[in-house]
Amino acid sequence: MPQSSEERSVEPEPAPVAPTDARPAHKVDSLASLSSLGSLSSASSAGYGRQLSQISLSSVLSEYDVTGPGSADSEDESSDSGLELVAPSGQAAPLKRERSEQRVLQTGLEGTEETEQIPEVWEGQKAEKGEVNEEEKEWDDEEKKNDVGVKETIDEKAATAADTEPIQAAPTQSKRQLRQYNQETFEPAPRRVELLVNLAINVLKAVGNVKEYIAPPSNMEAGREDYTPLYRTDDFGGFHARNIFRRWQDCFCNPIDSAATNMVSLMERRFENKLSSRFTLTGESHSYINLGSYNYLGFGGLGPCADQAETATLRYGVGSAAARQEVGTQRLHMQLETLVAEFLGTEDAITFGMGFATNSTNIPSLVGPDCLVISDKMNHASIILGMRLSGAKIRVFAHNDMADLERQLITALTEGRRWRKVMIVVEGVYSMEGSIVLLPDVIRLKKKYGAYLYLDEAHSIGAVGATGRGVVEYYGCDPTDVDIMMGTFTKSFGAAGGYIGGSRALVDHLRAHSHSAAYALAMPPCVVQQVIASMEIILGRDGTDLGRRKIDTLARNSHYFRQRLRQMGFIVYGNDDSPVVPLMSFFVSKTAALYRRLKEHGVATAVIAYPATKLTEARARFCLSASHTRQQLDYVLSVVDKVGDELELKYSQQRPPPAEVVY
Ligand SMILES: Cc1ncc(COP(=O)(O)O)c(C=O)c1O
Numbered sequence: 167m168p169q170s171s172e173e174r175s176v177e178p179e180p181a182p183v184a185p186t187d188a189r190p191a192h193k194v195d196s197l198a199s200l201s202s203l204g205s206l207s208s209a210s211s212a213g214y215g216r217q218l219s220q221i222s223l224s225s226v227l228s229e230y231d232v233t234g235p236g237s238a239d240s241e242d243e244s245s246d247s248g249l250e251l252v253a254p255s256g257q258a259a260p261l262k263r264e265r266s267e268q269r270v271l272q273t274g275l276e277g278t279e280e281t282e283q284i285p286e287v288w289e290g291q292k293a294e295k296g297e298v299n300e301e302e303k304e305w306d307d308e309e310k311k312n313d314v315g316v317k318e319t320i321d322e323k324a325a326t327a328a329d330t331e332p333i334q335a336a337p338t339q340s341k342r343q344l345r346q347y348n349q350e351t352f353e354p355a356p357r358r359v360e361l362l363v364n365l366a367i368n369v370l371k372a373v374g375n376v377k378e379y380i381a382p383p384s385n386m387e388a389g390r391e392d393y394t395p396l397y398r399t400d401d402f403g404g405f406h407a408r409n410i411f412r413r414w415q416d417c418f419c420n421p422i423d424s425a426a427t428n429m430v431s432l433m434e435r436r437f438e439n440k441l442s443s444r445f446t447l448t449g450e451s452h453s454y455i456n457l458g459s460y461n462y463l464g465f466g467g468l469g470p471c472a473d474q475a476e477t478a479t480l481r482y483g484v485g486s487a488a489a490r491q492e493v494g495t496q497r498l499h500m501q502l503e504t505l506v507a508e509f510l511g512t513e514d515a516i517t518f519g520m521g522f523a524t525n526s527t528n529i530p531s532l533v534g535p536d537c538l539v540i541s542d543k544m545n546h547a548s549i550i551l552g553m554r555l556s557g558a559k560i561r562v563f564a565h566n567d568m569a570d571l572e573r574q575l576i577t578a579l580t581e582g583r584r585w586r587k588v589m590i591v592v593e594g595v596y597s598m599e600g601s602i603v604l605l606p607d608v609i610r611l612k613k614k615y616g617a618y619l620y621l622d623e624a625h626s627i628g629a630v631g632a633t634g635r636g637v638v639e640y641y642g643c644d645p646t647d648v649d650i651m652m653g654t655f656t657k658s659f660g661a662a663g664g665y666i667g668g669s670r671a672l673v674d675h676l677r678a679h680s681h682s683a684a685y686a687l688a689m690p691p692c693v694v695q696q697v698i699a700s701m702e703i704i705l706g707r708d709g710t711d712l713g714r715r716k717i718d719t720l721a722r723n724s725h726y727f728r729q730r731l732r733q734m735g736f737i738v739y740g741n742d743d744s745p746v747v748p749l750m751s752f753f754v755s756k757t758a759a760l761y762r763r764l765k766e767h768g769v770a771t772a773v774i775a776y777p778a779t780k781l782t783e784a785r786a787r788f789c790l791s792a793s794h795t796r797q798q799l800d801y802v803l804s805v806v807d808k809v810g811d812e813l814e815l816k817y818s819q820q821r822p823p824p825a826e827v828v829y
Pocket residue numbers: 203205520521522523525546548593597622624625654655656662663664
């Protein structure tokens with residue numbers, strides 16, 4: 167059985183496997199980390215299935231409010247005798263801060279026709295028009311079946327309990343039902359495929375078990391025979407690495423030898439010998455169309471931003487040589503933080519040298535053992551680590567499921583425990599599912615129940631919203647409604663590091679209490695300059711409309727690519743506006759074959775599988791970029807179409823989008 171998501175970690179283990187391709191298969195370097203650091207499901211301790219029918223919501227809403235620490239009504243913080251509740255007549259709950267000046271962001275997207283000129287362009291091949299699934303009757307039947315899952319049903323009992331405001335029940339998580347959020351779809355595999363995938367996984371497990379029964383894996387480490395082994399191999403992760411992962415190890419961790427732009431040079435490698443799982447580099451590199459890197463706006467690689475980064479290096483040196491709290495804060499850091507705050511529409515912002523550490527080291531500065539964190543099931547590993555390090559109680563709600571989130575909030579209010587703070591943690595765009603957070607609903611709930619909101623915009627900042635301001639702009643929300651606006655510079659800005667934006671008080675608190683601010687080296691000046699340069703282009707401060715065109719092109723590329731795949735009959739997860747496009751191949755074997763075949767045709771992408779997904783939900787994931795040309799996309803689509811037919815991957819039973827997909 168797969169591990170629970172909170173226990174996931176990939177530790178590839180050397181194992182004998184021969185490459186199946188004449189050319190050993192490869193994968194973009196950065197992609198390797200995607201499957202291991204990717205959006206793992208959150209840790210959970212409490213079930214979220216508690217029935218709302220037992221809760222009188224109206225009484226919760228009318229009589230109580232939650233208070234945060236330091237409130238005039240706050241009781242002894244060490245006490246946990248019950249929820250800290252304040253009668254409506256009491257002071258305003260400090261968890262709900264007053265709205266500061268409203269900042270209205272533009273949401274209209276003005277399309278432009280021009281596409282950024284990329285020097286290196288593949289000779290595009292005309293994509294064949296995608297084959298349309300003709301079994302209309304079956305679609306209709308399936309759609310009717312799916313309707314049960316699509317339409318959120320009102321839980322009668324909950325509605326009665328809630329009196330005035332019925333709470334919609336969560337869409338069932340049954341695999342047979344289609345879940346739909348906004349225009350997002352998560353079409354399940356057809357039943358036949360589902361059965362076969364499960365069968366295939368069980369066969370792999372059975373073969374592995376027999377093999378390990380006959381020749382048990384050694385837990386001993388050479389030279390340390392009398393030690394308890396340092397490296398764990400006896401859990402499911404170890405079993406998986408030895409018996410499943412090793413079969414397609416060549417599809418991960420391929421080093422690259424160039425900047426990761428719309429093209430990438432992969433270093434060829436082969437297994438050391440037939441019994442080894444270690445690779446040796448052949449010394450050759452080949453160029454591929456790159457749909458694996460997070461280079462949403464095409465700022466990665468060389469160009470004016472990198473030139474400015476070079477200039478900054480010549481002026482300030484490569485490293486910062488100290489932590490921010492010591493002598494590591496340079497003029498550039500302050501400049502960047504002012505710019506980030508302006509970009510986000512927040513009072514202030516603080517930056518950190520690493521996106522991952524921005525979550526893992528700052529969440530513990532905000533919540534502690536007597537706090538509750540309610541986390542989306544698909545939240546990233548860095549968030550999970552941060553939540554765990556904080557010592558807060560962690561509960562998980564089903565991905566993007568607002569009814570489940572509301573249940574968790576009600577439970578937090580009514581279970582008779584005193585939570586010092588309740589914090590909801592969500593992401594903007596989820597990088598494994600290609601879905602987008604239902605931010606307006608999350609904001610509504612956080613206000614209704616007096617919780618804090620932590621939003622990770624690693625994949626949405628720069629990439630969604632009419633002017634690249636992320637999901638807050640995408641939905642036209644007020645940035646001050648998000649208490650902690652976190653994001654990274656690693657995707658849309660082609661750099662490294664992370665930020666947190668919010669109120670001045672929040673940022674002051676982090677400057678003083680964040681482990682990253684106190685003990686980690688400040689962002690290198692060249693990296694800071696890369697972010698400043700790219701953000702200024704997005705803002706149009708370079709005197710051109712390049713930033714705007716990049717944002718438009720990314721949106722157009724993402725829509726086009728996704729719709730074309732759907733039209734071909736593939737199951738594609740997520741939101742139409744997401745630049746992350748997961749193509750569901752379900753089988754490990756087919757996913758590996760897809761990766762290898764694409765590579766043979768000059769296309770590099772990422773494959774995602776356990777532990778980043780369920781064992782039965784392997785997928786290829788395409789990351790779109792503003793730097794992809796239409797020609798490149800058409801070429802890739804024609805290859806995916808062809809390989810999809812060869813491998814019989816066109817599983818969708820839904821009606822495809824109408825005839826022509828317009829670019
Ligand atoms: C949602 C999310 N948060 C944080 C991170 C970590 O950021 P970084 O890769 O910049 O360290 C990632 C990485 O992809 C992510 O997807």
